[in-house]
Amino acid sequence: MADVAAAREAAPASAPLLQASGIEKTFGQTRALAGAAFDVVAGEVHGLLGANGAGKSTLSRVISGQIRRDRGALLWRGVNFDPSGPRAALAAGIGMVMQETSLAPDLSVLENIFLPDLARPGRLSRRSWRMRAEAILATLGQTDSLPLAAEVRRLSAAQRQLVEIAKALAVEAALIIFDEPTTSLSPGEVERLFDVMARLRASGRGLVFVSHRLEEVLAITDRVTVMREGRTVAQGLATTRLSQADIVRLMVGQELGHVHQARVAAGAAAPVLAVRGLRAPPLVRDVSFTLHRGEILGLGGLVGAGRSETLEALFGLRAKTAGDIHLHGRPFTARHPAQAIRAGLAFVPEDRRGQNIVPDFSVRENLLLGHLSAHRGFGLGYRAREARIKALLARLDLPEERLLDANMLVFSGGMQQKIIIARWLLLEPKVLLLDEPTKGVDIGTRAAIYEMLREAADAGTAILVVSSDFEELLGLCSRILVISDGATIAEMPSAVLDEAKLTLFAAPRSSMAATTRLLGELASETGGAAFWALRDGERLFCLARAGDTDPGADPGFGTGATPLFGETRIAAALGQPPGTFVAEPDGRRHTLLVPVHSHRGHDFGVIGVCIARPPLPDADAIARRVTDLVTHQM
Amino acid sequence: MSETIARLRPLRRLATRLEIRMLGLALVVFVTLSAASPFFLQTNNLLNLLDQSVVTGIVSAGMSFVILTGGIDLSVGSVLGVTAVLMGLAMPHLGILGGVLVAVAAGAGIGLFSGVLVARFDLASFVVTLGVMAIGRSLAYIFSGQNSISDLPPGFNDLVYTPILGIPSNVATLLALYVLAWLYLTFTKGGRTIYAIGSNREAARAAGLNVLAYSIMPYVVSGALAAVAGVLLSAQILSIDPLAGTALELDAIAAVVIGGASLAGGRGSIIGTLIGVLIMVMIRNGLNLLGVSPFWQGSAIGGIIIAAVLAERLVSARTGGH
Structure with a gap:
């Protein structure tokens, strides 16, 4: 500082x-x-x-x-x-x-x-x-x-x-x-x-x-x-x-007081939703992640990064043009929301007034809107849900008699949000998608909403939360997925993250495409691995990584990882000044680090090349190519 | 705010119901006319009132479906005309029942055409049904050769005046259709979906309701009911005029609006529409009995429409939107 x-x-x-x-x-x-x-x-x-x-x-x-x-x-x-x-x-x-x-x-x-x-x-x-x-x-x-x-x-x-x-x-x-x-x-x-x-x-x-x-x-x-x-x-x-x-x-900011109790990582729980290479133009380009039973996964990123659109594509509100989605191990694509709901998905969109509330319906009918869609009869089938509504309202501290016949709009935003989330919990979904669930909600109700979500997760629901409030993501979720410019760039446990690291990952990088291309070229030409990373103290932030043909050249981290130097397989090289190939003490890997500086001298991290076996390529030639990249792209 | 609503006394609570307020308005009109004209309360005249309500009433029921989704159907009058002409042409060959079926199927088909254009291709309902209105009337003239069709089977007239449980069958049809429509809109998935679409289309879509199908369906209902109204009208006067139903859309929209529905959709009730129809018919009838020039009736009806909407706006502003 x-x-x-x-x-x-x-x-x-x-x-x-x-x-x-x-x-x-x-x-x-x-x-x-x-x-x-x-x-x-x-x-x-x-x-x-x-x-x-x-x-x-x-x-x-x-x-x-x-x-x-x-x-x-x-x-x-x-x-x-x-x-x-x-x-x-x-x-x-x-x-x-x-x-x-x-x-x-x-x-x-x-x-x-x-x-x-x-x-x-x-x-x-x-x-x-x-x-x-x-x-x-x-x-x-x-x-x-x-x-x-x-x-x-x-x-x-x-x-x-x-x-x-x-x-x-x-x-x-x-x-x-x-x-x-x-x-x-x-x-x-x-x-x-x-x-x-x-x-x-x-x-x-x-x-x-x-x-x-x-x-x-x-x-x-x-x-x-x-x-x-x-x-x-x-x-x-x-x-x-x-x-x-x-x-x-x-x-x-520096004050990173954790008011939330972060959840322990899901560990060995069964995967519920697996997404690979999801693409839904124009904003969603390449999104991959796995969501487990009973897990709360956070979807972080900046506004416009394609977070809401990812949820919409999963729920059938937006057409996907590529990618595989597996639900409980079976291929799954929702062409419209009704299909997603029948498969056990539920979605709370961001805009409460515009996309969630039916203003002319009573609270009861608003609660039952998800049911109405899932219901397969000619009639309403409201009665079958009555017992569950009672139980749900009691748990949410919502007074039933005063509530059910009243109009939605007389209640505070927080209360409305609880009712909308309850709409979907009523269906006991396998996967619950939420977009900014606490936007415009007062602090007290926020805690109640977190509690609702935790209880649902404990009951086995897999939850995916989009939030611009990174503190909330870190506190509520066991793992965080970072999306930048429509692509997932990191998926990691929230325990190793703080708001600063999350912000660093989430920042869109105009140079990402060109850099990724260069990393691919370097990896395939040398037969080793190449990566782009930022160094902050003793910790490495891997922004991109290419090349995995030779397991011996694996530096020990992938895209989105945030290991301490000592936790990587190239600890010795990371501790040395850059510019030449450095061998690890065991002699198995040789690593070259080339610093990346913009033309105004700003530090844009390092590009690294890892090679398992000699002959070592020309370090200066690689450095020149990195400099070329900077002149053209950064 | 929520506490206030919960603590409302039963009577005030009742008064917040839309239909009840409209029923009150209908009673005021009824009592006023009874006092003003000695002929108004006579049994004959009351039956006459219901008889006059049938055509507008049935068309207004269909119009309610469309307006509840936030759309409007300007084509009902023309649909009535062209389907009645088709029926008149079909009846000599297919018999009475065949002719009626042709009319209703044609009405539903025209409704489907408008509904698909509005819902699937996202065109403004006002414009689509305006076009269909012009096409329908023009086809009515072409199919009929610009002449009234009056060679209808004599038994056709029975369709209207055979009593069912002591009520003329056209009035019984009107009441039965309103009961069915009310049951459908209140107690079925499709009915609630129609309300949800009109109230917040995006929320209905995001909740997984079948927005496309239930945005099209009201136009089909409206077209089919316009044809049913045409059948009863033709049976009543045993003649089919290509001009039949002209300007009927205005009466139907007026009835729905007087009945408390919002043209933005989502708010209104089929019972309210029936009351709206009765208010309009009573005023027409009463002014006739009082010997007021028919040219003044338009002003009276227009004044009532504006007053009803204004009153509704003022009241709902006070009770928080309901």
Whole structure:
């Protein structure tokens, strides 16, 4: 953390464009912002970071005028600033490039760029529009990449983004906020976006870069501000002095008090659901895991990583295009939810009001909705479930007589959630899938929900929980599966994990595809094994591993593993400085480690090659290939 | 909030039931008309009221199914017209029963066509049934050669006026269909699925209910019942006009709405619809008895629709949505 202290001193010399301090914002009962501070100077790219729900999107929306703050000071060019809406912010010179673009898809590119002009009185001059648009694209170095007459709906995601940027420049925005701008871009497009951003920085504008992607943050930003639970925990640190690990520590925080009692790993319990190579475009690319009887497995990852979509594909709400699913050892594919329910699956989707509650039904009928679907008669068959409903309600501390005929919507979110989970427990499912089961639920009810899930697991139900709250995952689940960019990258017991490690694994890596390719090449050419790993103290985080033809070359860990150096089969090599092949004391394995540094000097871990038998390949040649990879991809 | 509802006194609790409120409205209309016109309460007139309710009532029952899923069926009037014409053409060859079956099958088939377009291809029900409405009326003209069909078998008339348990058979059919519809919507898996779809389609889908089938089925019911209404109407007047059923969809939608259903779906009841039909028929009948110009009847009905919806909105805002 010494670097963090040093970075703090590197404050910028120029006067800030925007200064925010003590910003607070409450939605209903949720405190989205509780003292956020932030500043941007002209001619910088400022990264705004934080875990899921840390408040970075809310803060950007406050700055861009989409929502109004409850409290706090916001100064724009030194003057108090309280925009009444996005138009007021835009008029003042603050533009935002959003994840879900705010363009009118049926209008042309040109009309979209000058959309704010439509609100002005007077005649519109298309000719002057065209000339100004061409000038803007020229300053971005993108003269030929955007057909001005095309309808926006026909453009690619990257082109639409360019339209948004041009739109901000058309009103001469001095500050542009980019909210997760690289999510739907290919690596080449990301590079082009960064080029555009660099030009904007050089022109003296202030840019805010909101992102989960640590590699990209390190590549493009000059300073970063880190948020956690609605507060700013580090403001304006110089990027060059920070490492990925520093940022992750700031995002997660140090206080890792375990309020949950983690479950013991399932051990030898029978596998219930085995998934291999599940693919359900566009978000789910390659998901594999095994879920055992009586186990609570956590599905961790960032928003947009494909977690919810994985559950939907398992439950038949989303078509899968590849992959094998085995339920109790038999091949299983659900084409629609009714089929999944009959096979013993149950699913609680994330959006309580939108996907779970039937608002015009009583609590009783809401409870029985899963039953209604599983029931195979012409009638209702409600009576057969009455005894079980009574027992379930008694166990959940829900007063039966007051509850059953009442409307769902009069109850608190926590109570509604308990009823929705009870809907599925009523069917005694073999597999229970839950998506963010405690979202918007108060602390007290959370504990009750955990208790419900533990009891169900003890009774033999296999449970798969998606949650953005990593602390909850670590506390509730015996094992955690990490999904990043639609692929499982780690499956491990929660005992070896903490929030920082989980965050490190979950961060999407734009360089993953190219690196995996290089590892495959290295492994097959040398006949050994190759891996990419981060080192943190005495622990190794294996991000990717290739090559298993030669058991003698096995370094002792696979993708997603987090062993201590001493627990691997290449302990000696890990303890030596990198650059040359190091033999283990028993002489069985030779390991070469090549450090990976981005072009700005950030540590991206090491790439290792393990070989069982000489002849050893040329270490320098391998190092050159790693350097090539960095120049092209990172 | 939940405590308040639990502690409501029985009477207030009853008043929160939608049908009860609508029944109250019907009684108010009934008493007012009885006081205003000496002819209103006569047995003949009361039987006449029920007789006049049959066609609108049966069509409105089908409309209730569609509106409960959140859709709308504008084609019922045309479906009535074209299926009645088909029946008239078929009857000389197939006999009375054959002709009736042709009409009902054609009505169900047209409903299936609309239902598939709405549910499977995700088209707006308003637009699909608007199209079917135009097609149906045009086919009614073409099949009938723009003329009324009046060479119907004389026994056809018995379909309407043979008493069953002392009630004319068309009124008995109306009541039997409402009892069946009520039982279906209240006590079967399919009925509850229809409500669930209208209330929250996504939740119904995620819970594994057969959303596709039960989004199509209400249109089939609506088409078939429109045909049944056409059969009874033709039997009553022993003549089939290609114009039969024109603007009937408006009466049916009005009855369902006055009966307390939400056009967004999920809320409403078949009993409420029946009460809605009776309110409309009573007002028409009463205004006739009072000698009010028929041109004013549209204004009266329209005013009642708006007042009923406004009252419903104000009351449900107070009782928390129910």
